[in-house]
Amino acid sequence: MTSFVIQLECQCNNYPWGKKGSNSLAAKYAAATPGGHFKIDESKEYAEQWMGTYSTTPSLVLGTGEDLQKRINANKEELIGKPILNKFGADLPYLPKILSIAKALPLQIHPDKDLAAKLHKKDPQKFGDANHKPEIAVALGKFEVFVGWKPLPEIQQLFTTIPILKSRFLNDSQTQFNGETLKEVVGKILSASDEEIVEVYETLKKTPPTDFGKDSYIPELLPRLAEQYDKSDLGNLVALLTMNYMVLQKGDSIYVPADGIHAYLSGDIVECMARSDNVLNTGFCPRADRDSIDLFTAALSFSPKSADEALLKPKKSDKGLKGHTQVLAPPMSEFNMLVTNLKADETETIKPLQGPAIMIVTGGKGTLKAEGKEHEIKEGYVFFIGYNTEVELAAESGLETHIAFAEA
């Protein structure tokens, strides 16, 4: 008989922005699974633990080492269920990750469906997916992020008050900012030479803090970012001068739409995205790794929003029958995420989800009961939960889980 609750062992990648060794929560989680093969090398950076079936970093069935997607493919209808099978096929439509961020990720956007399809056709090697990649990020502790554009009046204030910004990046006619002005200004920063970026950086460092108005974090973050990559990295200017900077606390989350600019700066998070690994980078990465400025600005959406609009507010979910579960529901159909928090000795019943789910335990320990079986669960354990399976969670010492799932 097919088992609907499958414990997984997951893998971590080693992007250089990840936290080192066992300082990385992603690595700690990957190593937490008893009987798994992942061992932490203290000299390596661990950036992302991937949970799911994306082919470059697949999760394996614990015990057999079988690729989860293979297991699913052999039992499609049972494990995925007809509604999602018809809508998205047998590949999991989403990809959850744990990220442990020591320094800024490349300043990036993920192309929308149209552009992704074109890029994939043109260069399938670099753009492996014809899919968009909107994503959510849920803070597991303090999480710093640059996301979306600041409101236009704020950007305008900076670029018209600070002389070096005005002279380098504005035309005389640009006094009233609109989306087009923003696009031009960002385009100019992206095409500036290293020397020009350094000059602006040095001048901003000497600028009186009051000139930055309410963005008083700019003078503080300038040297910190320059230390991470370099003074000549244009990401410093784009992120600080034109993007929202947010400091989130545990439990807060944001939604990044398909063509939204973002750069995560520090913290440990649960991330979940539509199944895709496409990215366009510029800034916070070596010049050689940057994608073309034209491509980048063409893919970018220049509709500024306040930081608050990026926040994804959790709502109470009726999927948790005992009231301990909230749902994060981004405006996209590939997944939602349930967040369950239990105090010692509390229980929660997650009603049968009408699609496949991936659960990661992000705090505490307890048990998971399903199909008449009981599984021990602990921080870092990851499970696949098949279609239409009721799950009961019981906390021993407090328990927190994140469950990504798709329903048609």
Ligand SMILES: [Zn+2]
């Ligand atoms: Zn991203």
